[in-house]
Amino acid sequence: MSELLHFAEHTLQEVALIIMACVYTVRVFWLLRFKAGKERQPATGAADTTPRKGILYSWANIVMPWGMESTRTKPLMYIQFVIFHVGVTTAIIMSFVIPYLPKLMESNGVVLFFQITTGAAFIIAVLRIIRRVSGPVLRAISTPDDYFSLILLTAWFAFAFLAAPNNSAAGETNLLVYFFLTAFFLIYVPFSKISHYLYYPFTRYYFGKSMGFRGVYPIRRG
Amino acid sequence: MGKAWDSVAFIPYAEDNLDYLPGTQASFTENSMSKERSHKATKVLERLSKKLNRQVVGSLVACVHCGMCTDSCHYVQTNPDDPTYAPAYKADRLRKIFKKHHDWTGRVIPWWVGAKSVWTDEDLEELKDIAFGKCTNCRRCSINCPMGVDFATFNRMTRGLLVSVGVMPEGVSVVSKDQWEIGNQMGVLKEDYVDTLEWMAEELQGELEDDSDMIPIDKMDAEVVYSINPREAKYDPRTIADAAKIFHFAGENWTMPSEGWDMTNFGLFSGDDDLGGAVAKRLFDKVIELRGKKLVISECGHGYRSTRCEGPNWAGMDIPFEMESSVDTMLRYVKEGRIKVDKSRNKTPVTFHDSCNNARSCGLFEEPRELLNLVCENFTEMYPNRAENYCCTGGGGAMSMSEYTPRRLKSGKVKADQLKATKTEIVVTSCHNCVDGLNDVIRHYKLGMEVTQLVNLVANALVIPAKIIPVSIPDEVLVLAGKKILVVDDEPDILTFFSTVFEDNGATVFTATDGDEAIKLAMAEKPDLVTLDISMPGKDGGKVFEELRTNAETSTVKVCIITGRPELRKLIYDRKVQPPEGYLDKPVDEDTLMLNVRKVLELA
Numbered sequence: 031m032s033e034l035l036h037f038a039e040h041t042l043q044e045v046a047l048i049i050m051a052c053v054y055t056v057r058v059f060w061l062l063r064f065k066a067g068k069e070r071q072p073a074t075g076a077a078d079t080t081p082r083k084g085i086l087y088s089w090a091n092i093v094m095p096w097g098m099e100s101t102r103t104k105p106l107m108y109i110q111f112v113i114f115h116v117g118v119t120t121a122i123i124m125s126f127v128i129p130y131l132p133k134l135m136e137s138n139g140v141v142l143f144f145q146i147t148t149g150a151a152f153i154i155a156v157l158r159i160i161r162r163v164s165g166p167v168l169r170a171i172s173t174p175d176d177y178f179s180l181i182l183l184t185a186w187f188a189f190a191f192l193a194a195p196n197n198s199a200a201g202e203t204n205l206l207v208y209f210f211l212t213a214f215f216l217i218y219v220p221f222s223k224i225s226h227y228l229y230y231p232f233t234r235y236y237f238g239k240s241m242g243f244r245g246v247y248p249i250r251r252g
Numbered sequence: 253m254g255k256a257w258d259s260v261a262f263i264p265y266a267e268d269n270l271d272y273l274p275g276t277q278a279s280f281t282e283n284s285m286s287k288e289r290s291h292k293a294t295k296v297l298e299r300l301s302k303k304l305n306r307q308v309v310g311s312l313v314a315c316v317h318c319g320m321c322t323d324s325c326h327y328v329q330t331n332p333d334d335p336t337y338a339p340a341y342k343a344d345r346l347r348k349i350f351k352k353h354h355d356w357t358g359r360v361i362p363w364w365v366g367a368k369s370v371w372t373d374e375d376l377e378e379l380k381d382i383a384f385g386k387c388t389n390c391r392r393c394s395i396n397c398p399m400g401v402d403f404a405t406f407n408r409m410t411r412g413l414l415v416s417v418g419v420m421p422e423g424v425s426v427v428s429k430d431q432w433e434i435g436n437q438m439g440v441l442k443e444d445y446v447d448t449l450e451w452m453a454e455e456l457q458g459e460l461e462d463d464s465d466m467i468p469i470d471k472m473d474a475e476v477v478y479s480i481n482p483r484e485a486k487y488d489p490r491t492i493a494d495a496a497k498i499f500h501f502a503g504e505n506w507t508m509p510s511e512g513w514d515m516t517n518f519g520l521f522s523g524d525d526d527l528g529g530a531v532a533k534r535l536f537d538k539v540i541e542l543r544g545k546k547l548v549i550s551e552c553g554h555g556y557r558s559t560r561c562e563g564p565n566w567a568g569m570d571i572p573f574e575m576e577s578s579v580d581t582m583l584r585y586v587k588e589g590r591i592k593v594d595k596s597r598n599k600t601p602v603t604f605h606d607s608c609n610n611a612r613s614c615g616l617f618e619e620p621r622e623l624l625n626l627v628c629e630n631f632t633e634m635y636p637n638r639a640e641n642y643c644c645t646g647g648g649g650a651m652s653m654s655e656y657t658p659r660r661l662k663s664g665k666v667k668a669d670q671l672k673a674t675k676t677e678i679v680v681t682s683c684h685n686c687v688d689g690l691n692d693v694i695r696h697y698k699l700g701m702e703v704t705q706l707v708n709l710v711a712n713a714l715v716i717p718a719k720i721i722p723v724s725i726p727d728e729v730l731v732l733a734g735k736k737i738l739v740v741d742d743e744p745d746i747l748t749f750f751s752t753v754f755e756d757n758g759a760t761v762f763t764a765t766d767g768d769e770a771i772k773l774a775m776a777e778k779p780d781l782v783t784l785d786i787s788m789p790g791k792d793g794g795k796v797f798e799e800l801r802t803n804a805e806t807s808t809v810k811v812c813i814i815t816g817r818p819e820l821r822k823l824i825y826d827r828k829v830q831p832p833e834g835y836l837d838k839p840v841d842e843d844t845l846m847l848n849v850r851k852v853l854e855l856a
């Protein structure tokens with residue numbers, strides 16, 4: 031392994047992670063500086079709905095495609111969402127496994143797992159680019175950051191797929207690009223829309239709390 | 253919070269040097285000229301920073317532009333080729349301002365994240381068109397966003413910011429003024445309101461042959477203080493009489509306040525928290541003054557939400573009495589056996605429309621169904637329903653913004669399809685706003701359905717001890733016999749509808765389609781009543797009204813204004829002549845029309 035690759039896998043990642051952690055901490059404090067709106071009225075709705083239930087339901091929403099009409103009526107979109115985010119998760123995990131648990135990557139099964147998940151995510155990411163470019167609504171609401179983040183993620187999936195065999199002897203380009211992209215992400219993400227996962231627990235917490243308090247969550251249909 | 257941008261926000265500066273234009277044509281045009289921000293825009297920015305709370309900021313930063321919420325909006329479904337109706341697009345109109353002044357990436361590289369400030373009064377007008385004209389704040393997109401972005405809540409905030417600098421539809425301004433100054437959003441004067449209550453009480457006494465106080469006013473220490481929507485006093489007093497009948501037979505110790513009785517709150521629609529707080533406080537203070545134990549809110553979605561769920565927050569008050577919807581009250585009476593109902597009296601197939609404010613913001617959706625099943629024989633669900641139901645199109649104060657009526661009616665196609673699919677004849681709803689919104693949709697899409705409320709069905713199903721007395725006026729009684737009525741309106745459908753109703757009730761009817769013809773006919777026929785439209789080609793209703801009032805031959809003729817453009821009311825009321833005897837907003841149904849005409853003509 032070259033010194034550059036060693037640097038990319040270790041020092042670069044560690045520095046990027048520290049920067050990301052600092053920026054995220056600042057971000058969370060920034061959000062928490064805004065006062066949370068409170069509800070002083072007594073709760074409404076059925077007696078068995080509570081803010082706590084609302085919060086749990088709201089957080090669990092992500093694994094309940096039937097919970098919202100928008101995911102219930104578009105199962106393919108939901109499947110794409112799952113594949114895409116599983117790909118993100120495994121690509122992140124792989125950036126830790128390669129430098130810190132390299133032995134694990136010697137297993138063909140593990141490599142195959144990473145390749146299947148990141149490969150599938152790559153295909154979905156390409157579909158998402160097509161959808162964003164071709165759909166009038168998505169085009170109208172997309173910013174340069176939306177396009178850039180998506181294209182960058184697509185490239186990252188591709189290089190995660192190629193880097194998964196972790197065979198530096200056969201050439202370091204794929205691993206180098208993968209790790210440099212990972213580091214770039216760690217630093218760029220807090221400034222881009224990809225930081226949404228940082229806000230997700232907050233927005234869903236407050237929305238779920240209010241909806242639970244008002245007896246709307248869990249959603250009932252008849 | 254505003255500190256970081258305060259230093260630059262209130263001085264002319266060369267900002268927004270790269271203009272972001274969304275969509276396929278996203279482009280970045282150089283504009284190096286320094287700009288001067290308008291006073292209103294400056295105020296909007298100043299107030300935005302004060303209005304932000306954690307929930308709103310979360311919703312402003314969390315959108316990933318995934319578009320999942322798009323199809324949940326009835327405006328999108330009926331304008332599939334226009335992306336400007338998409339919830340995320342609409343949300344981005346405020347989001348870009350927020351990003352420009354409060355988000356770090358937006359401040360440093362605005363074009364990258366679509367951040368852009370607001371500079372001119374024209375910018376604010378564009379924002380108004382979105383916030384008021386393309387969204388009813390129904391919150392359907394909010395419950396369909398995987399990220400928990402609550403667009404409707406910050407759209408209300410946007411409205412509030414605009415209203416604070418006087419940028420709002422004319423109707424919103426008129427109604428808000430009425431609620432600030434007169435104390436209710438329809439400008440019903442105290443004497444008219446009390447007069448209506450007394451009139452209804454007398455009708456009930458006659459109908460039930462019972463001399464007891466049917467509508468107690470300002471009674472101290474009552475168990476129930478009943479608050480209503482001014483629409484009931486003005487157009488639909490039948491609902492007051494029905495509620496009074498139910499309280500009477502339930503043996504309730506109840507009262508209606510003579511003042512501070514309006515449970516609606518235009519602050520919910522205009523986003524004006526100060527108005528919201530003042531209106532809610534007026535009602536709460538009245539209940540406290542009367543030492544009432546419980547405030548019962550008549551069937552109204554926005555009234556229930558703004559009084560029960562938002563009012564205490566806006567008014568900053570902890571409420572020392574209970575509050576409930578009249579739906580809960582009626583259900584309890586039936587379940588406790590305090591009133592007896594016979595569901596076979598309501599045989600016609602009905603469906604139920606959930607008001608957005610009741611269902612999506614207050615969780616009130618099972619109780620009306622339970623009650624409906626107790627008082628109706630044939631109830632069919634509408635789909636989707638409960639918190640997933642579609643807006644009636646009249647939400648968010650849309651009924652008072654006539655400039656957006658064509659958009660509203662177009663978006664009503666979704667509701668019309670839902671209604672049609674139920675194959676029922678009556679749609680029941682626990683909201684006065686929805687009554688008007690649904691009536692409009694039904695008329696526009698020629699569905700031939702009737703809209704009613706639970707209070708009317710419960711009253712109709714009431715088993716009255718010893719004798720059963722029908723609520724409605726028997727057909728054979730020709731209440732307008734011997735009366736001459738002049739109907740003035742430029743819409744042929746309205747002329748036909750009103751003429752038929754009046755002729756069926758025994759009146760002799762004359763019609764005019766413009767102002768000159770109306771004045772000629774009024775002079776020649778000396779009618780007992782003129783129903784007068786305001787907006788007409790040529791001489792408008794305001795001028796006709798003034799001429800009728802100032803001409804000695806017609807000055808005593810009774811006039812009832814019936815208009816589809818309530819914001820034009822000032823054309824009538826600003827004139828220095830005696831105000832009209834009656835006023836009605838279109839759309840108007842037969843019962844409302846007759847009740848009001850009888851009231852104006854002082855007929856029993």
Ligand code: SF4
Pocket residue numbers: 314315316317318319320321322339340396397398399400401
């Ligand atoms: S509001 Fe929610 S559903 Fe709509 S585009 Fe934004 S994140 Fe997606």
Ligand code: SF4
Pocket residue numbers: 324325326327338339342386387388389390391392393394403404
């Ligand atoms: S709140 Fe309702 S009307 Fe407004 S954008 Fe969302 S779905 Fe459409």
